[in-house]
Amino acid sequence: MLKDDSGKHTFARVAADYDAVRPGYPDALVADWQAFAGITAESRVAEFGCGPGKLTAKLAPLGAEIVASDLSPELLAIAKAHCTPYPNVRFVCSSFEDFEAAPESFDALIAATAFHWFDKATRWQKSAALLKPGGTLAIVHNIHRHDRESGALREALDALYGRVVPEALDALYQPAWQTSSDLAGEIDASEDFDLLADRSHWHEHVLGAEDYVRLLNTFSFQHNLPAQVKMALFEGVREIVEAHGGSIGSTYEARLLIARRR
Numbered sequence: 351m352l353k354d355d356s357g358k359h360t361f362a363r364v365a366a367d368y369d370a371v372r373p374g375y376p377d378a379l380v381a382d383w384q385a386f387a388g389i390t391a392e393s394r395v396a397e398f399g400c401g402p403g404k405l406t407a408k409l410a411p412l413g414a415e416i417v418a419s420d421l422s423p424e425l426l427a428i429a430k431a432h433c434t435p436y437p438n439v440r441f442v443c444s445s446f447e448d449f450e451a452a453p454e455s456f457d458a459l460i461a462a463t464a465f466h467w468f469d470k471a472t473r474w475q476k477s478a479a480l481l482k483p484g485g486t487l488a489i490v491h492n493i494h495r496h497d498r499e500s501g502a503l504r505e506a507l508d509a510l511y512g513r514v515v516p517e518a519l520d521a522l523y524q525p526a527w528q529t530s531s532d533l534a535g536e537i538d539a540s541e542d543f544d545l546l547a548d549r550s551h552w553h554e555h556v557l558g559a560e561d562y563v564r565l566l567n568t569f570s571f572q573h574n575l576p577a578q579v580k581m582a583l584f585e586g587v588r589e590i591v592e593a594h595g596g597s598i599g600s601t602y603e604a605r606l607l608i609a610r611r612r
C-alpha cells in the first residue's frame with residue numbers, strides 16, 4: 351500500500367517544502383470562482399484544509415470575510431504569515447469534521463486539494479448545513495497531468511518509476527483527476543447540491559532537479575514510501591532531470607468544481 355490514512359498528515363511534516371515548491375493556483379481560477387459564486391466584499395466564506403495558504407492568499411484581496419482552517423498548526427502558521435496584510439482573513443486550527451459554526455452562516459465554502467481527505471460519510475451534509483440556501487461549495491484540485499506530458503525526460507522518469515515502484519506508476523497517472531471526477535459525480539448524485547460549474551485552467555510549473563525532488567516528497571504516496579525505496583527513486587529522479595538540462599516543466603490542470611446548495 352502506498353497510501354494510507356496517515357497521508358493527510360504528510361503535509362504538516364513537509365510544511366516548508368510544500369509552501370516553497372508546490373504549484374500555486376492560476377488567477378483565472380480565482381476570477382472564475384468569484385464570478386460563479388458571486389463573491390463580494392460582503393460575502394462570508396469558509397476555507398477548509400487551507401494548508402500553507404497557497405489559495406487563501408489569492409482569495410484574501412477580494413475583501414470577503416474569510417475563515418480559513420486546517421488541522422495542522424505548522425501549515426496554519428505559514429498561511430497566517432502569507433495573509434498578514436489582510437485583516438478580513440481569520441485562521442482556525444480545526445479539522446473539517448470538528449469545525450463549528452452556526453447553521454447557514456456562510457455564503458461560500460471552498461477547499462483546495464483537500465476535500466477528498468474529509469470524512470466521506472458527513473462531508474456533503476455538513477457542507478450543506480453550513481451554507482445559506484443558494485450558497486456554493488467550491489472544490490479545487492491542482493492536478494499534475496503526467497498523461498499530457500511526453501518526450502525523453504518523461505519517458506526516462508516513467509521507466510525509473512516502472513523499475514523502482516511499479517505499483518506507483520498507476521497512482522502517478524490517474525489519482526487526482528479521478529478523485530476530482532468522482533467528486534463531480536458525487537455532487538451530481540447529491541440531494542443537497544447541483545453542479546454549477548466545472549472549469550479547468552492549465553498551467554506549467556518549472557522546477558530545478560533538487561526542488562522537483564522536494565516537490566515529490568510532498569505527495570503522500572511518495573513521502574510514505576519505505577526509506578530505501580524512496581532514496582533510490584529520488585536519486586534516480588535527480589540524475590535524470592540533471593541529465594536532461596537540470597530543470598523539469600510539469601503540466602497542471604487546476605480544476606474548479608462549484609456546487610450550489612439547493
Ligand SMILES: C[S@@+](CC[C@H](N)C(=O)[O-])C[C@H]1O[C@@H](n2cnc3c(N)ncnc32)[C@H](O)[C@@H]1O
Pocket residue numbers: 358359361362372398399400401402403404405419420421422425444445446447461462463464467468469
Ligand atoms: C494537499 S494539502 C492542500 C493545502 C492547500 N489547500 C493548497 O491547496 O495548497 C491538503 C490539506 O488538507 C489538510 N487536511 C487533511 N485532512 C483534513 C481534515 N480532515 N480537515 C481539515 N484539513 C485537513 C492538510 O493538513 C493539508 O493542509
